[in-house]
Amino acid sequence: MIAVRGLNHAVLFVSDLERAISFYGTTLGLAVAAREPRANAAFLRARDSGNHHDLGLFGLGVGARRPASGHTGLYHLAWQVNTIDELAEARDMLLMSNAYHGESSHGATKSIYGFDPDGNEFEVMWMLPREEWGTYEFSAPVEPLDLAAEVQRWAGVATAQRYPVSAREEQI
Secondary structure (H helix, E strand, C coil): CCCCCCCCCEEEEECCHHHHHHHHHHHHCCEEEEEEHHHCEEEEECCCCCCCCCEEEEECCCCCCCCCCCCCCCCEEEEECCCHHHHHHHHHHHHHCCCEEEEEECCCEEEEEEECCCCCEEEEEEECCHHHCHHHHHCCCCECCCHHHHHHHHCCCCCCCCCCCCHHHHHC
């Protein structure tokens, strides 16, 4: 057995690298951590991430075909937010960006879905406090999400771990 600790980063092939960088920067607030021009690649980091990069993007060129929906391969990436309020803001941002695809409740997690400009699906999710999982600990239903009710119940409750962006920030 390989003792993995979690997903470190995801990498996507995209048609237009600059368009993808702009999309992920505008919608999810990811910033370019590094570029590799020889590979037409960029590596992006989430605002509060202590990771070198959370998303790698490799540009194939504007003629590249979109992935076929419903075939084997990547289904989606899931990005966690800290509060249910941020999830509501994510839905607004995706609607504004014409990237919104849907939403659902999976019991312990509440999710909003979108597509990037290349058709890659992603999820923005918020997780209930661990002590509130109850019967959802070993189940993951797919149910309609009543986001307004969830915001009313869980407003301001932070559940995502915060990782320092740099060693200097750790000292603050």
